[in-house]
Amino acid sequence: MHKKLKTTLIFLFICIPSFLLSQEKSESSALNKSIQHNTTSFTTNADFKKAQSYFFNNHWDSTLVLTTKVLSTSAKDEKLIDYCHFFRGISFFEKKLFKKAEDEFLKISKNFQLLPNVKAKLGSIALESYLFEKALSYYKEVEKIPKLHSQTINMEHIKDNIGICYLHLQKYEKAKPYLLESVRYQEEQKDTVLLIGSYGNLATLYYDLYKDNLAIPLFQKAYALAKTTNDFSTLQTTTENMAVVEENRKDYKKALQYRKEYEQWTDSLNDQNKIYATAKAEEKIAVEKEQKRIVKLEAEKEIEAAERDTFLYSAIILFVMLGVSLYFYRAKVKRNKIIHQQKENLDALNTTKDKLFSIVSHDLRSSVNAIKTSNKKLIKTLESEKRSKVNDLLQNNSAIVNNAYTLLDNLLNWALLQTDQTFFRMTNLQLYNTVEHVAYNYTAILADKEISFENTVPKNETIYADKESLKIILRNLIDNAIKFSHSKDQIRIYTKNDATNFCHLIVEDTGIGMDTNTRQELLKDTTLLAKKQHENIIGTGLGMQLCKSMIKKNNGTFSIESELGKGTKMIISLPKKLI
Amino acid sequence: MENINVLVVEDKPEQSTKLVEILKENNFTISGTATSFREAVDIFYAQNIDIAIIDIFLNGRPDGIAFAEFIDAQPNGLKPFIFLTSATSREIFNRAKLTKPYGYIVKPFNELELIYAIENTIEKFYGQEDSFSAEDENTIISDDNLFIKKGKALKKVNVDDIILIEVEEKYCNIITEKEKFVILISLVKILDLLDTTKFYRTHRNFIVNIRKIEEIIPQDNLILLEGNHSATLSGKYKDIINKFRTLK
Structure with missing residues (x-):
């Protein structure tokens, strides 16, 4: 009896998967609607959108591929991840990969909106795996959910499965109400195949409880109903059940008849199964092809993306390199410009220096040469003992040496000024004394050239300047005045004061004067030396250059008033007090 | 009236001869001519000195500055001094300036410049600037002497x-x-x-x-x-x- 039961149960159990699958279709539209409603926020994710549409159209392999992609690329939003796992779980379930399906469902978080559906699916998986206790616990959880929230789940289906679980666990009393309910529901629904399953289940229950009088009519009812369908597996199961029943009733004739019929259905079912298998194989090949195509497309896409990235990076690198080289190029151009300018300045200064050297050397050479010649004459004259002539020659020599000395002195001062080595200290100076001190050196020459000299600067006139540089200025101006004066001419030094804070010191002579050109040339603010005009008179323009620089350093200004043939006024304006 | 006593510290004989010549012409008395720091110190203690003229460089060393520092360090015998220099170099001047000289003369100098520098130094030393150069004055009064400019010459009179x-x-x-x-x-x-x-x-x-x-x-x-x-x-x-x- 016990053995008989076992066989019966196994046959009955076969009904369950098909039963579950057929149920799925009626639920799926409601479920799809619910999913569509809840995932509108993710429609921007193209891959997810595609995965969803494949899911709705039951393309499980495509769904699996696309969800993998979604999960690997943009796994940020929990809800999105949950949906992906959900899709994958359903897909694996549909492909009968229950272990994988279970894994996917278990990854879904507790906050998932379709958690009951998940639980139901987990229950189904457990049921498929003969883990009835586990299935029961999942189904019980689902059963507790209020009707309102479980529109997407067929509760009757759940209850039926609970009944089956109890049945398998041999808890018949608990199974009975569920199975009765299921039969009632299926009668209402008028779904023959399912009704047959329910009848079968209920009959098995009664049979196991040895209520044969209740069980046998139900088996017969199932058998009769099965006859009206073309479902071979149902026919096979019901027929076998009948055979077992008749066998147990010892009606072997009938049992044999049922057995034969069962064999017949088995053959039919096998044929059908073969056809199914072929179709399945074909479908599998097609799916594999599609899968390969997708994989290929993915790979191509990846390569394309990689290529695009490579292009982008190389473009960026090239652009940066271009920018950097442009910057360096510009910096170089700028530097070159500065260098060029400095070179020009240096060239100009060098030219000045060369000129200075040539003039100075020329002048010194002629001075020394003049002394040489003069000395020879002197020796000769001394031999002939012409005393008065010796004196004249010595006077001449002295004048030449004086000029050469002035030149050298200016050269030294100019060099010191250029190299910024002079000691420069501005103090209040008594102008009269300073002029007197400088002029003292020219007493002999003035007397010799019969030039009258007059210093009419007031004794209490003071200015604010550096003493030594003022002396150099005065020396040069007096020197020039003497140089460009004839005998019997006059040189006067005096001051003029106006409203300004400046004292104007004027060195005036009645000498040969100068034209406007020369005057402007002298006043030009340049480091270059003026062209030499008076070949017969020693002069380089260095003295004037020195004067201008020194006056500038003393915060003063310099101007010239002159008329050719009448004389020259050199005007130095220096501050009276510290500015 | 007495002459002003001058100590000349100058290593080059040519230069010191010229200095002494000018000074004597202008009625100054030469207390002595030293050519080194040591000599200068000896004369400074032995002789009566009113003013010292010191060349910064003695035998190539800036011993003149050292001598000026020595004078500055005398507690009671502080005397005015003038630096004599041919170097218009800033570096040397900056060192010399630390001794607070009352005047300096840049070589080459002429008679007028020398005498003016001496007068100017005495004015500054006794804090009576412009006493000689002003039109209406010619005397400086110190605790011991009156320094009087008589014409071109500078003389002194003992107050006592x-x-x-x-x-x-x-x-x-x-x-x-x-x-x-x-x-x-x-x-x-x-x-x-x-x-x-x-x-x-x-x-x-x-x-x-x-x-x-x-x-x-x-x-x-x-x-x-x-x-x-x-x-x-x-x-x-x-x-x-x-x-x-x-x-x-």
Whole structure:
């Protein structure tokens, strides 16, 4: 009896998967609607959108591929991840990969909106795996959910499965109400195949409880109903059940008849199964092809993306390199410009220096040469003992040496000024004394050239300047005045004061004067030396250059008033007090 | 009147000869010519010196600056000094400046510049600037001497030798035991600068050296001084009698 039961149960159990699958279709539209409603926020994710549409159209392999992609690329939003796992779980379930399906469902978080559906699916998986206790616990959880929230789940289906679980666990009393309910529901629904399953289940229950009088009519009812369908597996199961029943009733004739019929259905079912298998194989090949195509497309896409990235990076690198080289190029151009300018300045200064050297050397050479010649004459004259002539020659020599000395002195001062080595200290100076001190050196020459000299600067006139540089200025101006004066001419030094804070010191002579050109040339603010005009008179323009620089350093200004043939006024304006 | 005593510190004989020549021409007395720091110190202690002219470089070393520092370090014998230099180099000047010289002369110099520098240095040393160069003055008063510019020459008179100063408008007649001369100085300045323990004013026009007084005759308003000189004693200044212990 016990053995008989076992066989019966196994046959009955076969009904369950098909039963579950057929149920799925009626639920799926409601479920799809619910999913569509809840995932509108993710429609921007193209891959997810595609995965969803494949899911709705039951393309499980495509769904699996696309969800993998979604999960690997943009796994940020929990809800999105949950949906992906959900899709994958359903897909694996549909492909009968229950272990994988279970894994996917278990990854879904507790906050998932379709958690009951998940639980139901987990229950189904457990049921498929003969883990009835586990299935029961999942189904019980689902059963507790209020009707309102479980529109997407067929509760009757759940209850039926609970009944089956109890049945398998041999808890018949608990199974009975569920199975009765299921039969009632299926009668209402008028779904023959399912009704047959329910009848079968209920009959098995009664049979196991040895209520044969209740069980046998139900088996017969199932058998009769099965006859009206073309479902071979149902026919096979019901027929076998009948055979077992008749066998147990010892009606072997009938049992044999049922057995034969069962064999017949088995053959039919096998044929059908073969056809199914072929179709399945074909479908599998097609799916594999599609899968390969997708994989290929993915790979191509990846390569394309990689290529695009490579292009982008190389473009960026090239652009940066271009920018950097442009910057360096510009910096170089700028530097070159500065260098060029400095070179020009240096060239100009060098030219000045060369000129200075040539003039100075020329002048010194002629001075020394003049002394040489003069000395020879002197020796000769001394031999002939012409005393008065010796004196004249010595006077001449002295004048030449004086000029050469002035030149050298200016050269030294100019060099010191250029190299910024002079000691420069501005103090209040008594102008009269300073002029007197400088002029003292020219007493002999003035007397010799019969030039009258007059210093009419007031004794209490003071200015604010550096003493030594003022002396150099005065020396040069007096020197020039003497140089460009004839005998019997006059040189006067005096001051003029106006409203300004400046004292104007004027060195005036009645000498040969100068034209406007020369005057402007002298006043030009340049480091270059003026062209030499008076070949017969020693002069380089260095003295004037020195004067201008020194006056500038003393915060003063310099101007010239002159008329050719009448004389020259050199005007130095220096501050009276510290500015 | 006496000459001013000058110490010349210069290593080059040619230069020192020229210096000495100019100084002697202008009636200065040369206390000595030193060619090294050591010599200079010896002469400084041995001789009577009014002013020193120091070349910065002695035998290639800036020993002149060292000598100036030595003078600066004398507690009682501080004397004015002038630097003599051919180097217009800033570096040397900056070092020399630390000794606070009262003047400097840049070589080559002429007679006028040298004399002016000496005068200017004495003016600065005694804090009486522009006394010689001004039109209306020619005297500097120190604790021991009067430095007087007479024409081109600079002379000094020991204060203790003065018997009587007679003020006449802008002039003052200085009467010593040996001589009598006129100086240009304002009365305010002379009263301000003369040592008041030695000199007393006895009249609007008279200042007398108290140690040279021989007799005071109040009834005649007369003070008799050494060398038969006399000064008037006016009522306003009769307090002078109280300065003496009167025998009755």
